[in-house]
Amino acid sequence: MNNPSHTTITIDLVLDRHTTKEVLQAVLHAILFHRLFGLVKPQTFDILDVxxxxxxxxxxxxxxxxxxxxxxxxxxxxISKRGQITVTFLEKRPKKSWFQVYMGEEEVPWEQWVINAELRQPKSDRDRQQFLTTLAATLTKAVQTMLVHTSSEKGRTAVPLITNATGISPFPIRIAVSVGGVEVAY
Structure with a gap:
């Protein structure tokens, strides 16, 4: 399962109670928008003027x-106010034994997006205003990171050959959530 050759892109977010769900949904949707290869019906998320x-x-x-x-x-x-959401894109490859005997399929990651999120509460209205301005800049940078990576040579060559064109994604997608270093089940 571990493939050291896959690309990992990290997005660091500092959120407050009021924006956490909305921002995380938007970031996850933006990653999926840039990495789903089927017929995608677009939508937009407007968060803090981004x-x-x-x-x-x-x-x-x-x-x-x-x-x-x-x-x-x-x-x-x-107790922990820090966590990660990891989006892993995988490809199915034939699994062979030592003697080149076909043993089924294995899922091998070709790209991983790690969203590090930390919850903080601004203390005053002035802090809150500065916090929201910083968060808007972080979201803008995250979208730029997505665009630059997915349109770059490295980002394009990371995508395996598409052999199955059914559905919205020809590749398995795994999204894992961990808080305080412990994986969370939903």
Missing amino acids: TMPGVSDPEMEQLVNEKVDAFWRAVEGG
Whole structure:
């Protein structure tokens, strides 16, 4: 399962209670928008005057909402106010034994997006205003990172050959949530 050759892109976010769910949903949708290769119906998310692309697909929306809710519950109910949401794109490859005998398929990651999120509460209205300005700049930078990576030579060559064109994604997607270093089930 571990493939050291896959690319990892990290996005660091500092959030408050009022913006956490909305921002995480938008960031996850933006990643999926840039990495789904099927017929994608677009939508947009406007957060703090930053417009982020998204995917209008019931299955993807449910997956994103479940993962964001799991993150929120773990952060709200636990001691740690830091966590990660990891989006891993995988390809299915034939698995062979030592004697080149076909042993089924294995899922091998070709790209991973790590969203590090930390919850903080601004102390005053002035702090809150500065916090929101910084968060808007961080979201703008995150979208730029997505655009630059997915349109770069490295980002394009990371995508494996598409052999199955059915559905919204020809590749398996795994989204994992961990808070305080512990994986959270939804």
